[in-house]
Amino acid sequence: xxxxxxxxxxxxxxxxxxxxxxxxxxxRKTESFGVTIPEEVYNHPNIKNLRKxxxxxxxxxAFIITLIFVYTSYIGDELTAGILFPLLIVMYIVGSMFxxxxxxxxxRDWKDNHPKWHADPNVITINTRFRQQGITYSxxxxxxxxxxxxxxxxxxxxxxxxxxxxxxxxxxxxxxVTKWVDKSYRSALLFPILQFYLxxxxxxxxxVIRKAKQQIDANNPxxxxxxxxxxxxxxxxxxxxxxxxxxxxxxxSQMNLFLSISEQLLMGLIIAFTIFLLGWAIILSFTxxxxxxxxxxxxxxxxxxxxxxxxxxxxxxxxxGIFYFNKNDPAIFLEKRFGVGWTNNWAHxxxxxxxxxxxxxxxxxxxxxxx
Numbered sequence: 001x002x003x004x005x006x007x008x009x010x011x012x013x014x015x016x017x018x019x020x021x022x023x024x025x026x027x028r029k030t031e032s033f034g035v036t037i038p039e040e041v042y043n044h045p046n047i048k049n050l051r052k053x054x055x056x057x058x059x060x061x062a063f064i065i066t067l068i069f070v071y072t073s074y075i076g077d078e079l080t081a082g083i084l085f086p087l088l089i090v091m092y093i094v095g096s097m098f099x100x101x102x103x104x105x106x107x108r109d110w111k112d113n114h115p116k117w118h119a120d121p122n123v124i125t126i127n128t129r130f131r132q133q134g135i136t137y138s139x140x141x142x143x144x145x146x147x148x149x150x151x152x153x154x155x156x157x158x159x160x161x162x163x164x165x166x167x168x169x170x171x172x173x174x175x176x177v178t179k180w181v182d183k184s185y186r187s188a189l190l191f192p193i194l195q196f197y198l199x200x201x202x203x204x205x206x207x208v209i210r211k212a213k214q215q216i217d218a219n220n221p222x223x224x225x226x227x228x229x230x231x232x233x234x235x236x237x238x239x240x241x242x243x244x245x246x247x248x249x250x251x252x253s254q255m256n257l258f259l260s261i262s263e264q265l266l267m268g269l270i271i272a273f274t275i276f277l278l279g280w281a282i283i284l285s286f287t288x289x290x291x292x293x294x295x296x297x298x299x300x301x302x303x304x305x306x307x308x309x310x311x312x313x314x315x316x317x318x319x320x321g322i323f324y325f326n327k328n329d330p331a332i333f334l335e336k337r338f339g340v341g342w343t344n345n346w347a348h349x350x351x352x353x354x355x356x357x358x359x360x361x362x363x364x365x366x367x368x369x370x371x
Contacts, residue, residue: 006073008271009085010066015278016089017062019285020096024051026285026340028293030217033100033107034321034337036313038117039219046110054103058096065092100338104321111315135229136210136236142203145247149195152251156188159258163188167257169370186369191254193369195247197361202243209236212342213331215291227292234288235341238280245273285340 024033029042033050041047069088073081111117156163167187170179181187209232217224249270252261288295317326321337327347332354336343344351 006070006081009073009081010070011275012085012278013066013069013089015282016092017059017065018282020092021055021058021062022285023339024054025289026294027290027336027338028217031290031337033104034318035104035107035111036315037111039217041114041117047107050103050106054099057099061095061099062092101320104338107321108315135232136206137233137240139203139206141240142199142206142243145195145199145202145244148244148247148251149192149199152195152254153189153192156192156254156257157185160185160188162258164257181370188257190366190369191250193365195250195254197365198250199243199247201358202239202246206236206239208333208342209239211333213329213334215335224291227295229292230295231288231290231292234284238284242277245277249273288340290340291335 029039030037032042032047033054037047065088069081069084072084076084163183165183166180167183167190168177168179169181169187169190170177212232214228216228249266252266252269255261256263256266286294314326315321317329318324318337322343324334324337324343324345325347326345329345329347332345332348332350333342334345335341344355346352
């Protein structure tokens, strides 16, 4: 069991490593390490070498983290592996941030030393009909996980007399219960209420994908528009499937309190679904890229291109090429500069209110229901 756990956790680490190591190849060709560049210099030898060096350094760091995890888990017990796993993920993500910073700074220095990279006219392109083109799947798809949640709540209330006097609320990585609470209506409904909260979170993320600021390449606006729409729809579908599957599994976990459901079956479903999602996310990142930059095939129709313009250079608003601060921009959400997905305009007060609200509910709901 110990070796199996180590292998499963290592498999779970791989997508984290891949998602960090491959980021420079997933971003738009008009951006490099958080810095705006003309698309034609994306394959400049120096920039190509910079990407290769980043892969080498971050890959070496991932190898070191793997050695630490395997060795420590092997000489320790399952509890050690369970504690070490999240700590090493945090260590790798934080360490990768420090690896990224010198690459970002070097990219900024190169841009400063190449006046031609600044000389082209800066253009921002907007399509006024962008949001009328079905850029995400409907939020109505979340009716299904809402139904799962309601069914779980009703069944929990009906079966309440048959629920054990001690309710498990925390498990380790092997599926063993590590924390119990006394039975009450509040503790019995903890997971169903968290389900309801999570459905709202997934619905919110899908809405963010639809409402996020559009970013269209001024050199080829028609093709860029197609890429952006496909990009949003593919990730919207991912969020809907993730949310629905996750809520369904939580329903099964809750029903295990009063129905005879095999622990092995339940754990197997959770592991299989997690691996499926991680694999899907990696494939999406490789095949779609940020903003649809890696899309290929017959679905993308090439339009007229213009190489004498450069997308608006707003580097001054991107701190370290990662954090966007622009109080004059009404947009709350926009595409990441370094990575795949979306981020916040941190100069907008609503961004902070949203994050604080999400965190307060995430910690407040369990605190109130387990009190």
